[in-house]
Amino acid sequence: MFSYSNIVEDLVIENLLKSNGEHIPVIISGDDCECDDLEKYVENLGGTIKHKLHLINAVAAYIPPVGVRSVSREKYVSKIHYDDMAFKLMDIASVTVASDYANEHGLTGKDIGVAVVDTGVYPHADLTTPNNRIVGFVDFVDKKTSPYDDDGHGTHVAGIVAGNGFSSNGKYMGIAPDANIVGVKVLNKDGGGSISDVIAGVQWVVENKDRYNIKVMTLSLGTKAKTSYREDPLCKAVDRASNHGITVVAAAGNSGPEKSTINSPAISPNIIAVGACDDRSAAKPSDCTIANFSSRGPTPDNINKPDILAPGVNINSLSNKDNSYHSLSGTSMATPIAAGCAALLYENNPNLTPTQIKRTMMGHGVGLGYDPDVQGAGLLDIKKMMGTTNPSPQPPNRSPKEGSRGSRGIFSIFDGWFFVILIVFLVLFL
Structure with a gap:
């Protein structure tokens, strides 16, 4: 039935077959055209633009089921994806x-x-x-x-x-x-x-x-x-x-x-x-x-x-x-x-x-x-x-941020600094 499946994502076709006439959310990618051209075409079909995604030369839109075939036949449309959930x-x-x-x-x-x-x-x-x-x-x-x-x-x-x-x-x-x-x-x-x-x-x-x-x-x-x-x-x-x-x-x-x-x-x-x-x-x-x-x-x-x-x-x-x-x-x-x-x-x-x-x-x-x-x-x-990037990090002249650090970091290091300080204190004052 759908000979344009190389242009239309399978998930669009699945939702098209289940549709009761409501508009379908899609992302339409174009070749050799601008987002404005895609926008005009979608609107002429009775669709609504959601986003102009010029970063990927596409538009997100809601189009009527009868418009899917028409859009897929446009020479400047490279793919119609279903606007699924993330x-x-x-x-x-x-x-x-x-x-x-x-x-x-x-x-x-x-x-x-x-x-x-x-x-x-x-x-x-x-x-x-x-x-x-x-x-x-x-x-x-x-x-x-x-x-x-x-x-x-x-x-x-x-x-x-x-x-x-x-x-x-x-x-x-x-x-x-x-x-x-x-x-x-x-x-x-x-x-x-x-x-x-x-x-x-x-x-x-x-x-x-x-x-x-x-x-x-x-x-x-x-x-x-x-x-x-x-x-x-x-x-x-x-x-x-x-x-x-x-x-x-x-x-x-x-x-x-x-x-x-x-x-x-x-x-x-x-x-x-x-x-x-x-x-x-x-x-x-x-x-x-x-x-x-x-x-x-x-x-x-x-x-x-x-x-x-x-x-x-x-x-x-x-x-x-x-x-x-x-x-x-x-x-x-x-x-x-x-x-x-x-x-x-x-x-x-x-x-x-x-x-x-x-x-x-x-x-x-x-x-x-x-x-x-x-x-x-x-x-x-x-x-x-x-130590592999340039410049290499150096120990700060100031003390680390105030407050107790977690008892376990990603690599569980530096807990030994407490003991170094303790030893210095004992040497100086005892």
Whole structure:
């Protein structure tokens, strides 16, 4: 019946067959035309434009079922995708994430902008005190102008990236505690949102990267990969962001242990896909185990994924209620750890490219003994990579940030400083 299936995604046809006449949400990609031309054509068919996605030369629209065939026959239309839903990627549980090597050596992500494309960001004290580091906010769901998070997922992610531990006396500190957060709300109060809203959020980040010095974008969200990354609209968007000098970090997904379960946009080879490991009972990094829920490769293009692992089981971070904390599990929690690491690398050397950031992370992973489609390059090791960029970090002249650090960081180091100070005290005063 449908001879134009090479242009129209199968999911569009499935929804077309089930349609009772209501308009169908689609993303229409064009060749050799402008978004304005696509917009005019959609409107002539009786459709409605939702977003003009010039970043990928496409439009998101609602079109009547009878218009699908007409659109597919236009010579400048390359593909019609169903505007499916993307969802936050998390499990449930409870523990903490704390300090790392770079913080102790003076790298804290200062002035680096990290875009959190998620459910929003609540103005938690750990992000706003003593200085408000939520420097930008945009809402593609309810169009509000002040930072908020009616789900909590995005706030938890933002805290893992850049919480400074203010409300916990330093106990629950993020990876880059001086980094700036740019909140991009694309998911609703239930943690879901359309692919086109996510793409619109990515597009906004690219357009505003210089305004907020956005070097890193983290997406703890995804949708089932249905095609090659070369055709996937969400992958196209993040690839364009990478081309604009933004390191994109995305959650691999929580559909493990089955194979070939990496989500979009993590299937793109041009961004960093992060899987989750369990470090709760590990005496050293190499003792960590893969989280059962962490998605496995290969991708539809037979690319090995994930790229790297980070702790993602029972991670304690910011709540969107008052100034409290709670813990979650999932590749959603592992992803901002890698994003925070990217912010530290950029602070250490602002001239790095997204390709160099990815190469640095993958080139210094700690192997856990799994297949590449399970662990990628292994566990993220910030300590190992910090000395490989130029300039190398140096211990600060000042003392570390006030407040008690967590009893266990990613690599459980520097607890010995307490004993050094104690010995000096005994020598001088006893």
